[in-house]
Amino acid sequence: MNICVFCASSQTIDNKHLDLAAEVGTELAARGHTLVSGGATVGCMGAVTSAARAAGGRTVGVIPQVLVDIEVADTDSDELVITADMRERKGVMDARSDAFLVLPGGIGTLEELFEIWTARVLGIHDRPLVILDPWGLYDPLRELVVGMHAQGFTRADVFDAISWTRSVPEAMDHLEARPKPVRPSAEELGEAVG
Template identity: 65%
Template sequence: MGLAICVFCASSSKIDPRHVELAGRVGAEIARRGHSLVSGGGTVSCMGAVARGARDGGARTVGVIPEGLLAYEIADQASEELIVTPDMRSRKGEMDRRSDAFLVLPGGIGTLEELFEIWTARTLGMHEKQLVILDPTGVYDPLRELMVRLTDEGFARPKIFDAIGWTASLDEAFDLLERSPVRIEPTPEDYVEAEP
């Protein structure tokens, strides 16, 4: 039985069409590999493209959308299951609960919020679900550099990079998602100040 893969991605219509095309390819690959999709439940931009790509290939799709965004993101009524939540926090919780793995595509602050919540929980050992960023155009390169800087400055532990896969390749992204995740557990040293 396949994985329920949650895809975090853009809902903005003012982006390079390459990103929408990538989302459609991701949806098709979810179907080709026998997985199902959990998405943000909208029909616009990348969010809609990934769901259509998955459905066109025969994959099951579950959409989760907050009531307040029904008009803006235009609810994906074609989903096998469309869940309307009261707010964004419950949306993320429902998507998390229904997913076995997470794939992050280029997106805006909403996508970053979703990424960081799942990444933080993974780093703290609160779940063992695979988390992968697929970024063939280098949109997230500055973010990666920032995370290296934060690690170098001691604000983050090097193990944060054990909690995530980062690739420009569609095939590699899915290979990473399908691997058994490495168990990451915080240690007391993560929270103890070094002696001066």
């Protein structure tokens, strides 16, 4: 499988996040998967790709030209795709991936998560979407979505579209399992978009 990992490129985070990203890269390679990443060499993004390659895995980096220009591109990737902008980057990462794994990250990671999650809820794709969150960074987000559902802003299948995990093996098992499709009705689609 081609597994897309969304994660932080921040260089100011605790080392435990870098260690987690490295563990993910190592495990992806050990299970024979290809890593699709944001194509940078910094932060968790650099840690996951370096570890995947060190374990014999194949890596595909997708990075916009503006980030190449500031010299953070992962030129050691087996394949480095340079896009015109961030929107094209997300589209290429989406098109090249069979599953999505979200590690702790910032607002860029959240943007990527929400786009893939929304598309899954709308039935645009049925690929696995997994959050790996050992330390509970995304717990408030989960509670927010529970509250949105309680107030009628989301359908119950918003929870079927995503798996929340705490360990690398658990996350990998969810990525490799085929999730049940989320297929909204025409009425539900109107509610989801509206």
